[in-house]
Amino acid sequence: MxxxxxxxxxxxxxxxxxxxxxxxxxxxxxxxxxxxxxxxxxxxxxxxxxxxxxxxxxxxxxxxxxxxxxxxxxxxxxxxxxxxxxxxxxxxxxxxxxxxxxxTAPPLGTDLVVATAATDPRRVPHLKGPDIDRLNALRQSAQRVGAQEAVLLDDGRVADGTTTALLWWRGGTLFAPPFELARVASVAARTVRGIAAALGVPVEEEAVRPSELDGAALWAVNALHGIRDVTVWVDGPTLAHDPGRTAAWRSRFGALARPIR
Known part of the structure; x- marks a missing residue:
């Protein structure tokens, strides 16, 4: 559509x-x-x-x-x-x-395929807006290798996605990139962390290279799609999946919407 x-x-x-x-x-x-x-x-x-x-x-x-x-x-x-x-x-x-x-909103998705970005074209990585065209070009490059989203690295460490923030699970702990890495302050990621706090789920920051996410369950979150399960990382780590947890948290995330006026 x-x-x-x-x-x-x-x-x-x-x-x-x-x-x-x-x-x-x-x-x-x-x-x-x-x-x-x-x-x-x-x-x-x-x-x-x-x-x-x-x-x-x-x-x-x-x-x-x-x-x-x-x-x-x-x-x-x-x-x-x-x-x-x-x-x-x-x-x-x-x-x-x-x-x-x-x-009008585009079709919404529940899962995502990612690939590591070959370069980082951002000029103002902590601001939302100035780099949108450059990030869109990077995402199109990822699509040419079978992905939908590119993962941006800061000195080799996982920092952000071209249109998403990245969070991952190891057992019962939710992890996020450290705030000092080059990335936008994601409203969606902040919301997910708020859900974790309400549920008493531990949240930690972790600076990792893509290979170090092998066996972790990775989420891509943004304001349009909410929480999406990253099913495949092209030429990257092998990811775990927990469909039940993802579905439950997607429901909690969506339930926080309020009337706009």
């Missing part, structure tokens, strides 16, 4: 559908997306704060305007079907501009 999108520009305190005739070269500085299903979304406040912090770091410091823009975008979200909106800060004609994309 092909997704559709409508692009809105923020101007004079309101969102207006972009004039398709206007061609303006832009540089993406910040972007944040989340799944909206039947008028409900998960951790909307965390996405809002991450976008605001990224925008501030990129030079947009009018928080009141940013809040008004965010609220206007949320107000446009339909109460039915599934959507994957994106809030953006761009540089156009040497000025900072806010934009909103109202996108």
């Amino acid at each position: 092909q997704t559709t999108a409508t692009l809105y520009d923020w101007s004079a305190g309101a969102l207006a559908v972009r004039d398709d005739c206007e061609v303006v070269e832009t540089e993406l500085l910040a972007a944040d997306s989340f799944l909206v299903s039947s008028g409900r979304a998960l951790a909307l406040g965390l996405h809002r704060e991450r976008f605001a912090e990224t925008a501030r770091e990129q030079g947009f410091r009018d928080r009141a305007e940013l809040d008004a823009f965010w609220e206007a975008g949320v107000a446009l979200l339909p109460d039915d079907e599934r959507w994957f909106p994106r809030f953006e800060l761009v540089r156009a004609r040497d000025a900072l501009r806010l934009r909103f994309r109202l996108r």
Whole structure:
């Protein structure tokens, strides 16, 4: 199923559908997306704060305007079907501009095949948005070897996915890459860690090379698909699988969605 999108520009305190005739070269500085299903979304406040912090770091410091823009975008979200909106800060004609994309959600998945990225093209690895085009190109390279996602390494250690955060299980302990590795602060991973805390499940940080994940159960998590089981790592470690645990945690994750307004 092909997704559709409508692009809105923020101007004079309101969102207006972009004039398709206007061609303006832009540089993406910040972007944040989340799944909206039947008028409900998960951790909307965390996405809002991450976008605001990224925008501030990129030079947009009018928080009141940013809040008004965010609220206007949320107000446009339909109460039915599934959507994957994106809030953006761009540089156009040497000025900072806010934009909103109202996108239908693509089909959702429950599992994933990954491959190790040959290079790391990220320029600002801790920010969500500026490297999206470079990461998409990397993901397309992974698709050519039979994977759907590329795993990014920081000095040989597992740090992030091109569109996902990575978590893994050894027995009853959940592991995550150390925060000091080059990666985006994932809202989905933070949510999973919150579920673990509520259940009393131990969570530890671990800096590992791909080969050291042999025998571990690996999850890829993001705001669109939630928790996905990594079934195969192309030319990588042999992974374990626990379908029952994955299904139970996917259910817990989805149950945390709340009405968007």
